[in-house]
Amino acid sequence: MKYEAPLEKHSVKIREAVLGQGERAIRIGGENTFPFHFFEGSLPNSQGLALEIIDTQPENWAPWVLEPFQDVITNPADWAKKCVEVFGAEILCLRLLSTDPMGKDASPKEAAETTKKVADAIDVPLIVWGTGAEEKDSQVLTEVAQVCSGKNFLLGPVLKGNYKEIAKAALEHGHAIVAQASMDVNLTKELNIALCKFFPPEKIVLDTTSSALGYGLEYTFSIIESIKQIGLVDKDNMMLMPILADFGGDCWRTKEAKEAREQGILWEAITGITFLLAGANILILRHPDTLKLIKEMISE
Amino acid sequence: MILIGEDLNVMSKQISQAIKERNPEAIRECVVGQTQNSMDYLDLNVGPVTKEPMETMEWLVKTVQEFTDLPLCLDSTNPVAMEAGLKVCNKKALINSASGTSESREKMLPLAPKYSAGLVLSVINDTGLPSDADERAASILESLEFANEQGLPNEDIWIDPVLLPVGVDQRQVTAYLEFIQMIPDLAPGAKSLCGLSNLSYGAPKELKGLLNRTFLVMMGRYGQTSAIVSGFDEELVRINKGEMPDIVKLIHRAMDEDDMDISSLPQKELEYVKTTQVLMGRSLYSHSWLEV
Numbered sequence A: 001m002k003y004e005a006p007l008e009k010h011s012v013k014i015r016e017a018v019l020g021q022g023e024r025a026i027r028i029g030g031e032n033t034f035p036f037h038f039f040e041g042s043l044p045n046s047q048g049l050a051l052e053i054i055d056t057q058p059e060n061w062a063p064w065v066l067e068p069f070q071d072v073i074t075n076p077a078d079w080a081k082k083c084v085e086v087f088g089a090e091i092l093c094l095r096l097l098s099t100d101p102m103g104k105d106a107s108p109k110e111a112a113e114t115t116k117k118v119a120d121a122i123d124v125p126l127i128v129w130g131t132g133a134e135e136k137d138s139q140v141l142t143e144v145a146q147v148c149s150g151k152n153f154l155l156g157p158v159l160k161g162n163y164k165e166i167a168k169a170a171l172e173h174g175h176a177i178v179a180q181a182s183m184d185v186n187l188t189k190e191l192n193i194a195l196c197k198f199f200p201p202e203k204i205v206l207d208t209t210s211s212a213l214g215y216g217l218e219y220t221f222s223i224i225e226s227i228k229q230i231g232l233v234d235k236d237n238m239m240l241m242p243i244l245a246d247f248g249g250d251c252w253r254t255k256e257a258k259e260a261r262e263q264g265i266l267w268e269a270i271t272g273i274t275f276l277l278a279g280a281n282i283l284i285l286r287h288p289d290t291l292k293l294i295k296e297m298i299s300e
Numbered sequence B: 001m002i003l004i005g006e007d008l009n010v011m012s013k014q015i016s017q018a019i020k021e022r023n024p025e026a027i028r029e030c031v032v033g034q035t036q037n038s039m040d041y042l043d044l045n046v047g048p049v050t051k052e053p054m055e056t057m058e059w060l061v062k063t064v065q066e067f068t069d070l071p072l073c074l075d076s077t078n079p080v081a082m083e084a085g086l087k088v089c090n091k092k093a094l095i096n097s098a099s100g101t102s103e104s105r106e107k108m109l110p111l112a113p114k115y116s117a118g119l120v121l122s123v124i125n126d127t128g129l130p131s132d133a134d135e136r137a138a139s140i141l142e143s144l145e146f147a148n149e150q151g152l153p154n155e156d157i158w159i160d161p162v163l164l165p166v167g168v169d170q171r172q173v174t175a176y177l178e179f180i181q182m183i184p185d186l187a188p189g190a191k192s193l194c195g196l197s198n199l200s201y202g203a204p205k206e207l208k209g210l211l212n213r214t215f216l217v218m219m220g221r222y223g224q225t226s227a228i229v230s231g232f233d234e235e236l237v238r239i240n241k242g243e244m245p246d247i248v249k250l251i252h253r254a255m256d257e258d259d260m261d262i263s264s265l266p267q268k269e270l271e272y273v274k275t276t277q278v279l280m281g282r283s284l285y286s287h288s289w290l291e292v
Helices: A063-069 A076-085 A108-121 A134-147 A163-173 A185-196 A217-232 A248-253 A255-259 A261-278 A288-299 B013-020 B024-036 B053-067 B079-088 B102-107 B133-149 B170-180 B196-200 B205-221 B234-240 B245-255 B267-279
Strands: A016-019 A026-029 A048-054 A091-095 A126-129 A154-158 A176-180 A204-207 A243-246 A282-285 B002-009 B041-047 B072-076 B094-098 B118-122 B157-160 B226-229
Touching: A016 A176, A048 A076, A048 A288, A063 A261, A076 A091, A076 A108, A091 A108, A108 A126, A108 A134, A126 A282, A134 A154, A134 A163, A154 A163, A154 A204, A163 A176, A163 A185, A176 A185, A185 A204, A185 A217, A217 A243, A217 A261, A248 A255, A248 A261, A255 A261, A261 A282, A261 A288, A282 A288, B002 B013, B002 B024, B002 B234, B013 B024, B013 B053, B024 B041, B024 B053, B041 B053, B041 B094, B053 B072, B053 B079, B072 B079, B118 B133, B133 B157, B133 B170, B170 B205, B196 B205, B196 B226, B205 B226, B205 B234, B205 B245, B205 B267, B245 B267
Parallel strands: A048 A091, A048 A282, A091 A126, A126 A154, A154 A176, A176 A204, A204 A243, A243 A282, B002 B041, B002 B226, B041 B072, B072 B094, B094 B118, B118 B157
Antiparallel strands: A016 A026
């Protein structure tokens, strides 16, 4: 008798989110099956791979991470342009590290101006990332939302303590958001329920917070995997958002990545591909060679 | 189900103060209130009692017995305090608790046959808390064998499968339900007991009661014999006395996934159904589970 492998079909799908605008807008999510399960369902959009840029001089970066950006590192707009034109990034993530209240504490106005310059220099979707300081992020990201009204950014991280302010500004000015709950499926759902009372679920991307290979990667993997299973198998409407994994910083902080260039790139790439296998829909990467490597792996 | 009131607890500032000052007034209020709310036993949770364990326990047991005729469940991790309490109990007491750990076997468990007391025996052993129903079974079988050898019959043993907060690990809640159905086969004659309020630890204050009451019905259906509960929850007592049969029936139907039109249910009934769904592990728990 001929054996036929059973197929698992799901009646719901991950919501499709649109990032950016115009010709280079990107769609993520929309799948009704698990990652890479092409044999079982439909995965209409490939995963989004973003390169990060920082609005201030990076500190403690290994020389081989600085090297590709050496000529543009003092100017975020040039840095962004190079990532798109030279390194082929299809999404960028601008980190507003200068706004860190424990550091330079730059004003929301300055941050919004930088963001606008970066956005004007490129035509790909932009993720704009705060520092995780709830109160300051709320001021910074609402200002960014307003100054760059209509650009359809992905603003984050949106947390339990500031979701109302940021989501309200995002809604008013046409942006999507990243809801972040650290390594906890129950709290992820909690935040989504609170958000969905006034914010459209198709404009929400989830961040579980991520750890690098050797530094807690397996916890992130399990959480991302659980969210996808609860969404697709249990049909939990509050868990059907696309997922973002942000780990470049964590990878390049490791001893291993600082030891040698190749090792660092592999560290970041293996971490990234693992999260794609878990179900992540967007990765934020630091090194352009990692981007290239992961792109090659998933296009095969 | 046999209900044990949990409110006499050193975690309460008032109670801890009253014990420290040997002031019977606050104790009286707590004891009388729970007795009037139809509790079957009162739990005396004194914690590890590091200071004057014997005097403290003896004073507390004697004081409580002045205000109630209910039997007592002595709740301490300190075997010295436990023994001092057992010596002055008027009625057959319950020791809360022993486990399968070597230390507990050596120091706590032997007090039960010695004072002809009942014994709460948890599934915890030297490797910690078993993660599923089968491991719980293996652990409790070993402990039971040991207890029986020490002269303690199953009839005096109250098995505690250890109930974890639904907000911590939902799968542990379903594992609990699975395990209690195995108890009559594993330990014929033994009772089962849990700290019911632990289920709602971390949940919003105003919703804890709903979680606890729903689960009381659920585990009751699967043969649970007793629970340590909030001694002042009047609705829980009414459910337990069979005065709310419609709610019980509704929870049973929700457990069985009976087709029901939940949109037509009144608020209170709807809340019980949604809570049952969460506790059956069918819908992911979040603190706002009633809002979806």
